[in-house]
Amino acid sequence: MNPFAPTANTRVRRHPERASYDPATVYAIIDDAYCCQVAFNLGDDIHQIPTACWREGNYLYIHGSNGSRMVRALASGSRCCVGITHVDGLVLARSAFSSSMNYRSVLIYGQFEIVEDPGHKLEALHQFMEFLCAGRWQEARQPNSKELAATTVLRIPIEEVVAKTRSGPPKDDTEDYALPIWAGVLPLQAQAAPPIADPQLASDVPLPAYLRAHCAEAH
Template sequence: MHSINSETQLDSFAITQRTQIKRIPQRGNYDRALIHQILDQALICQVGFVVEGQPFVIPTAYGRVEDRLYIHGSPASRMLRTLKAGVDVCVTVTLLDGLVLARSAFHHSMNYRSVVIFGKAIVVESGTEKLEALKAFTEHVVPGRWAEVRPPNPQELAGTLVLSLPLHEASAKVRTGPPKDDDADYALPIWAGELPLHQTTLTPIPDPQLQASVELPTSVQHYSRSLSTVK
């Protein structure tokens, strides 16, 4: 798991045998800021691990604090019980920015930004770090929400298992731009181009048991997720 490139700058993650992009390597990127940006914009990660020879890939929410990714849940969760034992884990995140329509069926593609992380998760024992992680989860999903809600009580904290995955081995892969057709196909009278996709919110639906005097909070009024693509 040693670095291929021993002179990695602090603003980039080291390229390792596991993170080196082999398929279309020009789309690979190890920039720390870019990887952080993609992780912060996505809502769900896919956690891959193996139990007794059986592979599992579980979608879950997460939060990031600097170079640590946090996941949490019930101590009874098979995923968390397996990960806390120190097994190898692979976490992926993908943002879909658009569909790329080519003149040929073969060259259709998608514009996307993705991150792959390898490592071993660590149980968060510190109460202070656990609370920081739970705040990161909440703020990741709805920025500003933590200040509007009741924080976890001691019983809830005790009943929540939090794992930390250090971002030591991480890489991004990005595709942007128009389709890449064969030279001979550019003369075909077929529409080609990009169909951008955008994540948006609809009108909030209040809880049926909400008190009539409770107004829509700031975090919900101004909710949006920045999906600015890499140029």
């Protein structure tokens, strides 16, 4: 698969060795994210709003209420920047100045487009639910016409994009390695915890198999 071409926006100037334009790297970082940050211009000011996201092929999808200022701005063709970041660890160097974080991040520049086709729109929402919790779509009540009419689904092509990552141990100044100070990485990770039932759930409703799998992964 060909790499994404760097642009003036996506060329990394600070620690360029941490940049990647490899599609597999970009997609893996996106696919680990449930949420992205969308920065866009609205009138005389800049806004950044977090929103749920998912990927299908070479597109990043989001959705929202028709009345959302973000949806209205993006639907009008406003250029934007979408950011995703995962913090994987705290890098504790011997020097406070040299301490850092291990992370994986992606920035996407471009314009969102509305998913107009009703079949595509419904399938996109289906894929979103499957991404959140595989198996849930078939069990949950399907969206009705009123809900679908009140919701806009948008997508942005993953083309003007860059990944930037850091991994590994601290990098201290040479003279600091002799200091008797613990140094290393404190790993951080997000993981599923055991499900918590709705207090109004009937006592005879069993935990679905796909959530039992999450329970097993959590222990």
